[in-house]
Amino acid sequence: MIPYGTFTFFLIAFVLLIPVIILGLQGKRSRIYNGLSTLVMIELIFSSDKHNLFGQTWLSVQFINFILYILWQVAIILYYWKSRAKNNTFSKFFIVIVLSILPLVIVKIAQSSLIGASSIHFHESKVVELIGFLGISYITFKSVQLLMEIRDGSIKEVNFWKIIQFISFFPTISSGPIDRYKRFAKDDQKIPSGMQYHQMLLKAVHFIMIGFLYKYIIAYLIQVYAINPLMLDFNGFTTKWLYMYAYSLYLFFDFAGYSLFAIAFSYIYGIQTPPNFKQPFKAKNIKDFWNRWHMTLSFWFRDCIYMRTLFFLSKKKLLKSQFAMSNIAFSLNFIIMGIWHGIEIYYIAYGLYHALLFIGYGYYERWRKTHPPRWKNQITTIISIIITFHFVAFGFLIFSGKLF
Template sequence: MIPYGDFPFFMISLALLLPVIVLGLMGKRNEYYNWIVTVIMLVLIFKDPNKNLFGVSFLSFEMISFVLFLIYQLVLIKFYLKMVKVSNTLPRFVTFIILSILPLAIVKIIQSSLFGFTGHIGTFSIKSIIGFLGISYIMFKCIQIIMEIRDKRIKEINLLEVAKFLTFFPTISSGPIDRFKRFNKDITKGFTKEKYADMLQKAIHYIFIGFLYKYIIAYYINQKVILNINFDSADIWMKIIYMYGYSFYLFFDFAGYSLFAIAFSYIMGIETPPNFNQPFKAKNIKDFWNRWHMSLSFWFRDMVYMRFVFFVSKNKYIKNNFTTSNIGFMINFLIMGIWHGVEWFYMAYGLYHGILFVLYGYYEQYRKKHPYKLPAKIVDAMGIIITFHVVAFGFLIFSGKLF
């Protein structure tokens, strides 16, 4: 069962969450029941009648892979916490980061066409045996915890609390990516019935907007534009229409999903951070990434870009800070592209946005010496139009249809 992919998912999850809503409106929370709901929903999400083990309905390959991956990451986190107390060395930190990434790297390589590997054993996909829905988003959370342990922002770990964070079902498949300390704070601080009533009201609003985005607008664009255009044989104008249609489809489909995830998080008393903030109103490429898939963008900014810049600057490997920042942007977006998949068009998409950041950096330097004489509103409007077209072309690269 794909989260937010069909109406039975909504009906089952909302039915299970009715006691949570009743308790919430009384200003109470029962973590034991929340945990039971999570377990039930995880079984339904990973259940696949075509891939059961020993004929047991809930023992799918994905479920077994998920449980083993969870145990593996919890052991890594706990062991790294013990090791850091003895010696907090860079090689040790890098080793644990690599170990945390390793399962996802194997899955990405296996599903990639670049290596010419079929990825099948008999009738089973190897990806389905060692991978599962949402593996990358759980890994992001694990890496964030390991990094905060190294930074000594996390000094003690309760594995049950970490497990709740990693297995939180509303956001397990595609985010938004929450932070452990923020998530845990929501659980421990509790809420009043007035606060929960406000969260519930927002959740209902998000669900309705989510249905509008994902099941009406995105569905219509997909049916009327994307599926109706044969990109390879289309003329230039139809390809341009496809590019814009695909851009809007990506936004409304994923923004709709994110609103569902946030809504169900709110129902469970967790204020999961937003993922989108009117991205097509962005005035420049940096503004766009502060609005688009924000939890992922901010995660890469904090865990990749900022750490690279800090490491290089601290060790004085590069004297010019502007050059360091530009290299950081290229590395940041290349890794982000590879995360989507080990395919040339994903890598090209990442490098494309890295180049845009570098070029915009030079543009900012130029504008400091040569300010616009036009009114600010006109400058902003020009920036929005240019940014939208540049971003839409990037999505065309992302689609793999360009070449």
């Protein structure tokens, strides 16, 4: 069952969470019940009529893959945690990172080469159903981030059950937002008072209402009355131009709606999962956009790819120019982000496109330091927002695979 995809999913989730809500309003929490309710929801998410064992819907191939993958990640994390003091070399760190992402790489290659990934959210190919599971990317992101934080020494304590709880947290399991272990563990350790939980519950209800507006009203209307009619005769410049607008808006409202559902259910559990979107189409430039769009993923790539690449280049002094090294790091960051979506040419082109936008804007910023603008007011701000939106929307057209 697709998370937040049907009324049945919401109904079952709400019924299961009634005890959580009652305890929360009393300033209490049952970790045992939270764990059991999470297990039930995970089993519901991965249940399958097609790919199961012994004819049992609940014993699906995806569910088995999920359990095995969780154990795989936990084993890697605990091994690295326990062995880091004796031998915390880069080679060992590199090996555990490779082992952590290896299953995801296999799934992505199989998906792209045998069937081809779909740009429509939540589509799962038969290949992924058989060798992977829904949300494998986001569990991998959490695990890799945790390994990096262990190497940096910012993680002071790692607990077996806490790791499982963190990487298998059902509200965010399929498409994020991507939380951080330290932040998650802090929320989980501190039980909010009845009054604090009441405020969190009100926010959760608000997020759910906005989520329904975004995903099941606005995104639905865009798909039915804009995307579908345009796809009937997808030829000509004007059609693709209109599709660019429709697809960009659809992506935002569909994914932002889902993210709000995930955040809402997190709040019900007492976990304040960070937001994923912050009015991205109000961005004044491309850097501002990536500080607003899919923020948890953007910040993950920034911290795990860009910053570490830049640190490595600076440490080795491979180039004299810090600006040039930053551009190399930006390029690698967005190319990997594109490949993560799939190895199709349009995903890679999407990554390269945003790398070029970042590099180009970097040169523009340097030029602006010696050429300050003559006018800086509300009109120029609106113009900046419009220009940025069109650059971003064209990138989504590339991402959709419909440009050529």
